Amino acid sequence: MERLRTVTPLVEQISIDEAFLDISDLSDKPERIARRLQAGIRDELGLPSSIGIAPNKLVSKIATEVGKKAATKGKPPFALTVVPPGKEAEFLSLLPADMLWGVGPKTSARLNELGIHTIGDIARWPDAELVRLFGENGREMAKHARGQDGRAVVTEREIKSISQEVTFSRDVREDKSIEKTLTDLSVQVGRRLRKNELAGTTVKLKIRWPDFTTLTRQVTLPNTTNNDNEIAETALGLLRKNRKSGQAVRLIGVGVSGLGEPMRQLELWGTDSEKERKLQEVVDELREKYGDKAIKRGK
């Protein structure tokens, strides 16, 4: 990502190893920029990469995948795929429908039933019909199928929620063990919130039963929190309300949303919650320095 930012600051990271670069304001030819970048990544970092160049994010992403797939089997890909302006729809038309963003297994299956297999098939369907069948997603699909995508490259995005979950290697029935895990997860969520200088109002519990059905239960607190204890107590409350003692669980998780700046109670120095906040600050520092095991909550 650092290497990418030497090309332009307009970098949108979309996963651990993928990003969009907006190079529309650079005077150099896009292909030259891409080749130079690819060579740099190879020579400086020893890594392969695939690049797609197109007038918008949607098409460039798909172009990247197409190039990557076409790379010689067993060899690391160094693909470069260019879709010039005006050629977007043509480029997409023969590709399978589920290569489109927003078309997952469910939508793909429904499209298949309608005899729609390629992106070109989607583009040929009336917009109104797609909207009727798929709602807002249908409207997006219609535009995307024609290669239209107006979304800008976004360099930073607001965090909307922070969560932690674990899948047990077996179904777990012991209340103690489940509650301990949930408490640990709450601590991790709290710590990540504080690290990002965030706090949230809504605590969500997630449970997966042995049959893989999933339940979520959330509650909105009167104030924002990033306090380990408060998150844990809230999550534990939801757990006790929604799970019978001894009932087997496959996955447990907790998340906090409704994020904003942590509440500072300046006028309440010396209150319990302020003491708690300062305590937590110290605990975070100790763990940062000496590791997770350095200090634990009693009781």
Added chain:
DNA sequence: TCTGGGGTCCTAGGACCC
């Protein structure tokens, strides 16, 4: 892909308020 983890966005219903 017999199924891990962390996210975002959308839909839909209900409560509540004006």
Added chain:
DNA sequence: TCTGGGGTCCTAGGACCC
């Protein structure tokens, strides 16, 4: 006493993404 419309917030679930 009943009816109406619109807006916002909350909750639950699901589709989808990497």
